[in-house]
Amino acid sequence: MSDRLPGFSTLAVHAGAQPDPTTGARATPIYQTTSFVFNDADHAASLFGLQAFGNIYTRIGNPTNAVLEERVAALEGGTAALAVASGHAAQVVVLQQLLQPGDEFIAARKLYGGSINQFTHAFKSFGWNVVWADPDDISSFERAVTPRTKAIFIESIANPAGSITDIEAISTVARKAGVPLIVDNTLASPYLIRPIDHGADIVVHSLTKFLGGHGNSLGGIIVDAGTFDWSTEGKYPMLSEPRPEYHGIRLQETFGNFAFAIACRVLGLRDLGPALSPFNAFMILTGIETLPLRMQKHCDNAKAVAEFLAGHPAVASVSYAGLPSDKYNQLARKYAPKGAGAVFTFSLKGGYDAGVSLVSKLQLFSHLANVGDTRSLVIHPASTTHSQLDDAAKVKSGAGPDVVRLSVGIEDKEDLIADLEQALGA
Amino acid sequence: MNHDAYPDNYIRGILNSVKSIAMVGASPVNVRPSYFAFKYLAQRGYDMIPVNPGHVGKELLGKPFVASLSDIGRPIDMIDIFRNSSHIMPVVEEALRLDPLPKVIWMQLGARDDAAAAKAESVGIKVVMNRCPKIEYGRLSSEISWMGVNSRTLSSKRAPVPTQGMRLSLNRMSVGGGDTAASDRAAKNKTEQS
Numbered sequence: 001m002s003d004r005l006p007g008f009s010t011l012a013v014h015a016g017a018q019p020d021p022t023t024g025a026r027a028t029p030i031y032q033t034t035s036f037v038f039n040d041a042d043h044a045a046s047l048f049g050l051q052a053f054g055n056i057y058t059r060i061g062n063p064t065n066a067v068l069e070e071r072v073a074a075l076e077g078g079t080a081a082l083a084v085a086s087g088h089a090a091q092v093v094v095l096q097q098l099l100q101p102g103d104e105f106i107a108a109r110k111l112y113g114g115s116i117n118q119f120t121h122a123f124k125s126f127g128w129n130v131v132w133a134d135p136d137d138i139s140s141f142e143r144a145v146t147p148r149t150k151a152i153f154i155e156s157i158a159n160p161a162g163s164i165t166d167i168e169a170i171s172t173v174a175r176k177a178g179v180p181l182i183v184d185n186t187l188a189s190p191y192l193i194r195p196i197d198h199g200a201d202i203v204v205h206s207l208t209k210f211l212g213g214h215g216n217s218l219g220g221i222i223v224d225a226g227t228f229d230w231s232t233e234g235k236y237p238m239l240s241e242p243r244p245e246y247h248g249i250r251l252q253e254t255f256g257n258f259a260f261a262i263a264c265r266v267l268g269l270r271d272l273g274p275a276l277s278p279f280n281a282f283m284i285l286t287g288i289e290t291l292p293l294r295m296q297k298h299c300d301n302a303k304a305v306a307e308f309l310a311g312h313p314a315v316a317s318v319s320y321a322g323l324p325s326d327k328y329n330q331l332a333r334k335y336a337p338k339g340a341g342a343v344f345t346f347s348l349k350g351g352y353d354a355g356v357s358l359v360s361k362l363q364l365f366s367h368l369a370n371v372g373d374t375r376s377l378v379i380h381p382a383s384t385t386h387s388q389l390d391d392a393a394k395v396k397s398g399a400g401p402d403v404v405r406l407s408v409g410i411e412d413k414e415d416l417i418a419d420l421e422q423a424l425g426a
Numbered sequence: 427m428n429h430d431a432y433p434d435n436y437i438r439g440i441l442n443s444v445k446s447i448a449m450v451g452a453s454p455v456n457v458r459p460s461y462f463a464f465k466y467l468a469q470r471g472y473d474m475i476p477v478n479p480g481h482v483g484k485e486l487l488g489k490p491f492v493a494s495l496s497d498i499g500r501p502i503d504m505i506d507i508f509r510n511s512s513h514i515m516p517v518v519e520e521a522l523r524l525d526p527l528p529k530v531i532w533m534q535l536g537a538r539d540d541a542a543a544a545k546a547e548s549v550g551i552k553v554v555m556n557r558c559p560k561i562e563y564g565r566l567s568s569e570i571s572w573m574g575v576n577s578r579t580l581s582s583k584r585a586p587v588p589t590q591g592m593r594l595s596l597n598r599m600s601v602g603g604g605d606t607a608a609s610d611r612a613a614k615n616k617t618e619q620s
């Protein structure tokens with residue numbers, strides 16, 4: 001056996017998957033079952049006690065989902081992963097392992113609007129207090145650290161404006177504060193950015209977007225980098241203390257550098273319940289096989305569309321980190337040299353009304369609340385994804401009233417540009 | 427040997443060649459990591475010997491406890507030490523008085539004593555530190571993939587249907603994209619700080 005190391009595209013096709021032992025099926029089978037039989041009482045007890053590797057019940061684990069988990073862990077360079085029902089479910093499960101009521105976490109102000117809502121309202125009712133910081137001002141993260149801070153949360157490429165976050169600088173703050181850095185890598189995908197290489201301790205994804213890639217299945221995933229030391233006494237009791245749920249097992253001591261992923265599974269997913277359907281896991285796995293091809297095309301198309309918009313008289317400004325004039329271009333060159341992603345915003349000289357008119361005239365771009373589809377998508381964030389925010393917060397998160405967001409698909413770029421041209425022109 | 431990051435072939439070679447394993451610090455308490463590892467390795471066909479002076483006269487999964495390595499009274503291939511780093515050296519010194527010598531000394535997850543390792547390596551014993559043989563066996567066979575763990579291996583071959591107590595093939599292709607370089611680096615930084 002040689003220790004030759006295969007590349008990203010090989011892993012995107014193969015990691016985690018092996019021909020089915022029973023049938024020889026080469027595609028990963030959809031194990032559409034709730035439960036798995038035990039060999040005998042001792043086997044059952046070993047599985048329930050976490051002493052043996054194996055399947056019990058699909059809320060805790062499923063063979064189709066396990067292939068997806070290993071594949072994304074491999075692509076991100078993590079030690080293990082846990083797939084869940086949605087990107088939002090991934091965020092709840094991660095923070096449940098880290099925060100006790102009354103604790104705080106610091107989050108970048110530039111985030112997907114749904115995450116801003118989740119952190120501000122839903123998590124507040126759990127007693128998890130979010131403290132906002134500005135990813136364009138690293139010292140705002142330092143100033144936000146208190147003795148109750150348990151984690152820092154950022155997006156690698158931030159929704160909606162496609163701004164690039166300085167992951168390494170923020171990971172230095174996290175390390176100094178002794179807390180893990182969580183990076184939502186949804187808009188970049190590991191093809192463009194691998195946050196663990198830049199100091200992330202935990203990576204989360206909405207698999208619903210580029211990883212699945214075809215706009216057909218919701219899913220989320222948590223990747224454990226295996227880098228964080230959870231043993232500091234009392235700070236992360238889900239990992240460091242004997243767990244009464246499992247007769248006194250200490251997860252960090254038992255599972256070492258993938259203890260966080262195990263905690264998410266056996267304390268988070270098992271008890272909160274947001275399990276991913278094996279059918280969705282299969283759809284997302286199929287999508288991942290072409291991730292490198294799709295992502296490159298998404299980026300190349302996005303750059304062409306951004307360049308077209310930047311030269312159009314009806315357009316006031318374009319915010320795309322792949323343009324040399326963009327404020328985030330330096331960071332894009334450093335973190336995402338293959339392309340700056342395919343989600344970005346632009347603003348129209350005609351303001352809110354021009355945005356509404358544009359959206360209604362487009363023929364190829366679909367007006368809907370998603371990103372990362374093969375199809376090109378358009379939305380007006382101020383009236384949809386970011387509508388729950390007040391006006392000041394809308395502007396701060398890059399979703400002012402004149403802003404339109406695109407998620408550029410993998411169609412022919414000439415057709416996308418022609419569609420925008422007719423909709424802007426008339 | 428570089429003890430910050432082991433090549434898969436090194437670990438694979440050890441787990442494929444050893445047959446008997448004496449586990450120092452084995453616990454009969456079924457939530458302790460040593461119990462997990464003992465039970466798993468026994469099920470995978472290794473000849474397991476529990477060593478713990480506090481439990482002599484009792485059995486662990488049908489195997490009688492012995493008080494010390496010298497009480498085993500037959501050659502053993504590998505010693506798996508379930509003790510804190512500060513208790514490693516005396517166990518290694520005892521192991522070096524065995525005749526014949528063990529082929530491998532393995533220190534459990536969290537345990538590392540570079541001086542003890544150097545002593546063992548100077549007489550030709552292979553050393554692994556801060557790893558768990560159960561996890562490594564599960565990883566290289568990809569059985570641990572059931573738990574979403576990155577096995578860092580690939581295979582396009584159809585595996586046999588697993589049955590209870592079966593030895594699993596560890597001869598899969600190792601991969602780099604799923605390299606745990608990041609976690610190895612973190613472990614190394616921690617060792618250097620302490």
Ligand SMILES: Cc1ncc(COP(=O)(O)O)c(C=O)c1O
Binds near residue numbers: 086114159209370371
């Ligand atoms: C960056 C980002 N994170 C998280 C989510 C939430 O994911 P899901 O819709 O799968 O719950 C989204 C969805 O738009 C997103 O864009």
